[in-house]
Amino acid sequence: MSIDISEDTAADTRELQVQRTPDLITDDAHALRVAKRLAEEFAPEAAARDRERRLPWAELDVFVASGLWGMTVPREFGGAGVSSATLAEVTATIAAADGSLGQIPQNHFYALEVLCVGASAEQQRFFFDRVLAGERFGNALAETGHKDFKRRTRLTRTTAGWHIDGRKFYCTGALYAHWIPTLVITEELGRDITCLAFVPRNAQGVEVIDDWDGFGQRITGSGSVQFNHVRVEPEWVVPFQASFERPTTIGPVAQIMHAAIDLGQARGAFQAALQFVREHSRPWIDAKVDRATDDPLTIAQFGDLAVRLRAAEALLRRAARFVDAAQAGPSDRSVAEASVAVAEARALTTTISLDAGSRLFELTGTSATLDGLGLDRFWRNARTHTLHDPVRWKYHAVGNYYLNDKLPPRHGAL
Template sequence: MSDELSLAARDAVTHVSAAAPPSAPARLADDAAAIETARRVAADFARDAALRDRERRLPWAELDAFVASGLWAITVPRAFGGPGVSSATLAEVTAIISAADGSLGQIPQNHFYALEVLRVGGSVEQQRFFYDRVLAGERFGNALAEIGHKDFKRRTRLTRDALGLRIDGRKFYCTGALYAHWIPTLVVAEEAGRDVTYLAFVPRHASGVTITDDWDGFGQRVTGSGSVAFDGVRVEPEWVVPFLASFEKPTTIGPLAQIIHAAIDLGIARGAFQAALQFVRERSRPWIDAKVERAADDPLTLAQFGDLAVRLRAAEALVRRAGRYVDAVQAAPNERSVAEASIAVAEARALTTTISLDAGTRLFELAGTAATLDGLGLDRFWRNARTHTLHDPVRWKYHAVGNFWLNDTLPPRHGAL
């Protein structure tokens, strides 16, 4: 790939930028500013979270505010004008937003994933070009997953004809694509008789791109995780970044992707825990055998909240620890250090999976029947956790962790561990 963007590539940005926010986002100075900003915008997002979930109301205004806050640019390196926050801070920002609204917390996951692929495998010119787009307020979605196509020959293809490069194929689970300015798309190209995988950054409004809002999961309802079709979509060579080649060497692409997922689950668990606290304090009635006037004084309820609190704090600690591992190896990764980071993140994901599901379930056990009223929308925490935690089976996290500690077997390098 050329280090210089073609004239056609630069001209195409005019079309993409037409959908960008009207003013440039804030430039956050550092990690502390990112966390403070996340807390501020999360308070706004929380107010109508239940309504958006119940009515599947797409969060266009909230996303614009999210981007305008500067939070979508926090992983842009300082050398390119961004704050370059730590992985631990990225995880905490994600958890803060996810506690307010699990869907809003998940939408930028693949945006940050694409930025990490770009950091690891992109040329300096590609990095400068796309980092500038993000700093200007443009969003990345994703078109990575395909249903049932294990045969590479049938997957979304990148081919070359007399007019240049084109993409043809179908994708699903395309979280964020509906809201994106660019759709990073996993494509397979035949080179020298073998298939090579790339991540192609496709303009959202390019001719031949069709996005269908057909995600109807019972959780994470407004993530825009539907279908994307590519029919002869033209892309420039400068928008194509190596993908699987980045996993042939030790990198932090996989651990970074996974720590964001862990943070989403952690945030959902926090949201459920806080909702349970508030409901039991303000609305629940004590069980008759407790012989107390307030539900908050029921001794068995107190023990249950204590158990949840301890495991929630443990999950938070594991996510922070995993962030330190990822940060330590980003600058100079090697096979061993990347494996250790992957295991640290897997340990965190194992616990954030279980605590998010348990917090969502025990919210109702502790709050009582009144908490099930549909208008309250308290079931969204469990539904969001159950849906999101299915991204990668937790049983394989335990397998990888056990195999590492018992047999010193390094985990596989891919984005799902």
């Protein structure tokens, strides 16, 4: 099934037409090569896109056409079924070039994992085929305006059809999506349960509002979505709550992508600092050297950043092995081990992304703060993205696991 874009809505959704059938990623090595090539293509205009808040429609079309958005589709459904390590490295590679472009597909891959874990074979075939044909998922998961975490967007099921009403925020990628996976509450056997409804972006009653004005991740499209009696088909609704009542890898997969985005931000800041110091910075007068690259204290600072960056990379690769093991054999213990390993990686990727973005200026000097350079985007993007869930709770989950053998809770934030 293809999304039908009618004449009278074409002005609003013309960018959502699939430009061409994507290439097919064949294996992990192929995915990594393609990501590296795309990062080199995306990097030169990243500062301008951030500064001008230029939405990356053309870049996303290239990104999707590369085949990378279908790389986690299982092999039995025609995809490459790449490892968690490859998913993380591809994400980090793109995020190093452009933090927003690195984050936009995060919920797309999250939705694919939900489908792998909880959807029927018919639903999997339908949606995996759509992804391999070039359609992309956004998200409408979070809600604001209340102090609790209760979700109020409802799916009402009647003999006249199924309809969604509600409002969501932090809807990263929804602006660019063909489908918006939406977290809904519905009644079943007298109790409320949670489902994920895949809503066509151009369905009647869907209003995607580009009102994200955070100081970082400016072009992620992380604004609002309003659902006004939006009709959905039963086969577009996937169980969600049940996927957390048993051990599954939805949470660890979500979190390893967040860690990879932060790692990419750190890599980008580190490389920008290296380039600026080599080409523009002056040494401090007390160093008594002619070049900034010979300043001993600058050298030591870069050494410190490099060591901690490599440590973050190693923890991310280690976490990916645990996630792959949990996907191959999900159990209470294997999923907990994956969650803890990813939490360890997130603790370090959070701190290195923030530190690299901040120390970039300490090491380069005042001239690096000129607005036209856009070097502040690394810290702004890292600070914004790392607020997704607090790193202090990562340390708590890790400590409680090792000290008290307490398994972490199963939800999307761990």
